[in-house]
Amino acid sequence: MLIARAPVRISFAGGGTDFEDYYARFGGLVVSATIDKYIYVFLTVNRGESIQIMSSDYRTFHRQRAEENMLWDGDLALPRAVLNHFNIREGFSMFLASQVPPGTGLGSSSAVTVAVLKGVSGALGLQLSKRQVAELACFIEIEKLGMPIGKQDQFAAAYGGVNAITFERDGVTVEPLALRSDTLEALEREILLFYTGVAREAARVLDAQRRAIAADDAAVLTSLHAIKAAAVEMRRYLLAGDLGGVGELLHASWEQKKRLAPGISNARIDEYYETARAHGAIGGKIAGAGGGGFLMLYCPLRRVGRVTDALERLGLRRMDFAMDRDGARILVNNTLPLAAARYA
C-alpha cells in the first residue's frame, strides 16, 4: 500500500494573476500558504485487470477494464487523467479522501491531482521533484483536461509552506517566505476560516474571469494589476511580520476581486463579511475563485472570540488549522517494485 497526501492552501493575494492569459503578458504573483488539511490518496497495486477509483467525498466508484477507452469526465476525471498520463490501465486501486469538502475555494481539486501524481509516481518508483510534480499537475489539468484554472494551486500543494509564487511566460518561480516563527504562530491564531456551507462550481466563475482577460476587459485587467500590486505588498507585510497590514490589504484586495467577474460574491457572503468587520475583523475574502466555500478573515487575537461567536450565530462553522510546511508527501510506501516493471 502507498499513502500520499497533498495540502490545500489559503491565498493571501494575487489570485487571478496566475492565469496564462494574464501572466504571459504582464507577469503574475501570488502569495499563499498551505494548511494542515489534506487530500489523501491510498493506492494499492494488484494483479487485477482493471483500475478502480473510489472517492469518499463524491461517494463515487469507478472501475475500468484495461481494454476500455479512458473517458475523462465526471468527478473522478483528475485521477483518471493522471493514470492515463502514466499509461496505467490495470492493476491499480485508488481511494481518495479529503479533509475539506470539495469545491470550497482551498484549491482542493489541484491538491487531488498533486496527491495522485505523488502517489502514482511513487508507486512507479519515480522520484519526481516538487517542481516536476507541480508542472505535471498543471499540464494534466490545464492542457490535457482544458480546465479554466490558474497555476497557483498546483505549485502551492506540491511545494508547501508560505510562498510568493511568480508566474512568467518562461516559467514559474517559487520563493519560500522565511517568516519569523512568531509571525507564523500569529497567522495560525489570527487568520480565521469559516465554512459558509455553500459549495460552488469554481469553473464557471473562473471561465468568466479568463474570458474577460482574453477579451482585454479594461476593468478586469485594472483589477488584476491592482491585485498583483497587493501581492507585492502582502509579501512585504508578511516578511515584516505586520499582520495589521495584512488584514488591511486583504480587505482592499477583496474589494478589487469582487470586480473581476460576476458571482465572486453575493448578498449572503456580503452579510457574513460585514458582520465579521463589524465585530473586529480587519479584512478578509472568500477563499479561491469566489461564489462560496470558505470565508477567510484576518482578525486581531483579542477580537477572535467575538467574530467567531457572531459568525457562528449566522450558521457558519470555524475550521481550526495550522500551517503545513512540507507540501505533498508520501507517508507510507510498501508497494512492490512490480508496479514499475509492470507499467514500464
Added chain:
Amino acid sequence: MLGLLLLDSVAVAVALAAAQWLASDQDGSWAGVLPLLVGVPVAVAVFGLHRLYVLDELFEGPTEYGRVIYGCTVSTLGLIVLGFWTQPASVVSSRELAALAWVLLILAVGVARFLLRRVVRTIRRRGGLTSRAIVVGAGAAGLSLARHFADLKHAGVRIVGFVDDFLPVGTPVVDGLKVLGPPSSLARVVEETGAHEVIVVPAAMAWESFRELSHSGLNLNGTAIRVLPAVRDVVAANVKVHERGFLPFLTLERFRISGVDAVLKGAMDYALALGALPVVLPVVGLAATALLVTGVRPFRVVRMVGRGGTTFRAVFLDTGWPGGVQNAVQRLLYRLGLDRLPLVLHVLRGQMSVVGPRPIPVARRAVYESWMPDLLLVKPGLTGMWALWDEPVSIDDEMRATLFYVRNYTIWLDLELLVRSVLRLVGGRWAHPAMEGGAARGRVAVH
C-alpha cells in the same frame, strides 16, 4: 577519553605487576616487571581496536565487558608472541605468568570499567555527561522513547525536542518538550538546540521524510544519527543484533532475560531460596499448625500466570483475605505478609523469581491483558517494583514501573529492589501493597 586511556593504562600496569610478583613466588623480585610493562601500550592499542574507546558504545549493557575479556585475551597473546622476539629477556617468561597476566588483566580492567560506570552514572543522574538529542517522529513510539530516557537518566540521553511530519510546530508532546519543526528542518533544529545526536523513529514518520533523511542525514555536521527499530513498540523482548550478509538483523529472544543475565538471576534465585528455606519451612509449618488449630484449612491454591503464558498452581497460607471473615491468627499472618512465604518453593521449582512483576492470578488476567505481552517475558516475583510503594497507586502507575523493570532489566536492578525489599521487611513495612481503583479486589492474597 583521555581519562579512560589513563584508567586502562593504570589497570593494565597494576595487573601485569601483580602477575609478575605472584609468578615470582612473591619473593619481592621485580626484575621482570619492566619488560612486562611493554604490555601497557600493547593492551591499550588492542582495546582501541576492539572499540573500547568509542564512548557512544560504552557504559551501557554487557557488551563492554565482553570486549574487555576479548581485548585482554588478545593482549596476553600479544605479550606471549612478543616474548619470542625478546629472548633472552623474555617479556612473558613462563606459562604461569601468562595465565596470571590474563586473569588479572580481565579482573583489573573489568573492575576499573565497572567503577567508572558507577561514577559516570552518578554524574549523569545529576545532569552531567549527557548527550542532547532530537527525536524525529513524535508519534506514540517517539513519545515512549522520550519517557524512557526521562526515567532512565543514567543512560545519559536528554531529549530536547521533536521534529515531526504530522504535528504543527510548538505542539507540546511530553514533559514540556515540543515539536520544533518538520523533518525537513532538522539541520536547523540541530543547530539551534545544539543537539549531539538525532534519534530517528521510522514508525512515527513519513516514508518520504525517512528516505530524504537517509540521503541528507549524512550532512548533519557530524551529529550522530541513530535509528530506533520499530520492534521496541511491540514488546520489550530481548533483542540481539546479528549481521547476516552484511545486513543488520534484530533477533527477538523468546524471553527478556537470557544469556549471562539469566545465569546470574537463576543463581541468585536458587541461592536466596535455598538460603531462606531453613527459616521459611519452620515458619510456614508453625503458621499452618496455628491455622489448623483455629479450624481453618491452612493452605489455599491459586492458579497463576507464569512466564511465557504458562500457568502454575501457587500455594498460599489462607489468611481469609479479602472477603473472608478472619480470625486472630489469620489477621496476624496477613498483617505480617506471611501468607506469601510458601511461594519460595515456586522459586525453587523455577516458576517464579525472587524479584519480578506482580504474580497475576489466571482469574484476573483480563485486568492486565494490555500489559501481558511484556509481563509474560519474565517470571513473576516474590517482590518487585509492585511491592515497594509507600502509598496506594493506580494499576497504570504500577504497570508503568513494572514495564520499566522488564525493559531495563539488569542484575543490578534486581539487587537494588532486593535491598529495598529487605529494608522494608526490617523496617516493619512489609505490608500488602494496595492499589487504587479496586484493582486488588478478588480473593487473591498477593494483591
